[in-house]
Amino acid sequence: MPKISAPTVAEHRATQRAALISAGEAVLVESGLAGVTPRSVCERAGLGRSSFYAYFPTKDDLLVAIAIDAIERWDVDIERELADAEPGLDELRRFVDATMAMTAEGRHKIAGALREADLSPSSFDDLMVLHDALLRPVVRVLEHLGVSTAGSAVMLVQGVLGAGIQLVSHGRDHRVVADDVYRLLVDGIA
Template sequence: MPKIHAATVADHRSRQRAALLDAARALLAEGDASKVTFAEVARRTGLARNSVYKYFPDRAHLLTEVVREAAPHWTERIRTALAAAGDSPEDRVAAHVTAQLEMVRDGEHRIARATADAQDAAALRAGAEAAHRALLDPLVGALAELGDDAPLMTARLLQGFVNAATTALESGADYAAVADRTVRLAVAALRGLAPLPRADR
């Protein structure tokens, strides 16, 4: 019986912690990290404010954990898009750019962006930057497989198109128009490099 009780308590704590992270994630997705307070997170989960301290010692730990848990989801979403793309470098780049812009459209980027702009920014920026680096990993791997001799540099430069597109979308630009132009620009930039070997060569 004690083991069953311990397991039940652990399961309850796991669900409560997940609920707190979901509440913080929802607040960040709304675009303002300053709204992520223990009082507001507790209110949204129906817990007492003091209960939040049982799971996270302070706000910085809560926010950092939101980003840490979100990053693998973002990376997997991009990997899935790349796996479904064609074998050519152009198809891979188009899939990578499109997947990221779809996440921007869905509000996912606001989590890292809002966290990076938070008052307690030093540790949080590190977490957000790590998440952004993780987003490049699938493209870096694809470019390396395709024969790029500086895949990280190429991926970072191509990411500049996505960053500019994100700014445009945040300013209210039309998603379809921005996404189409960004994909075409990124693909054109890739073609401007020394030719990468294609999969059928």
């Protein structure tokens, strides 16, 4: 029987699973989608290759777990940034700044790498539900600004944020991009 490295079997399994997700994320960011294999992930995690299949039946299952973990961390960090913001423009500013800063830290690279994955339709749908949950702060900010969220405003704001993310991902200074995105959202084009 294998030795467990935690007080309980459940804690041991949670630790092992977390180690595989963390290792998988590191391999994904460093080597891209093709580099994520059971062997590379287990080597990075310091676990035997059979451990992979005890937690993830397929590579897709690991990729979905990596995405869920990244989305949940992103959401927690955005909420932390907005926790004491004044509703309205201060909240919008902090949201834009945090989004661009987190992108500059490389936290959006996971999404880019996962776009290349040919995930099963159900896995992709699960990720889209989680990704859509990331729009909650946008909806809240717009509501605090008195903007109707029933129409296209949320998606238009998301589009501007997405363009900012692309600029930062391609090397533009995140502070300059955040200023431009904020100004565009507040003042519009003219």
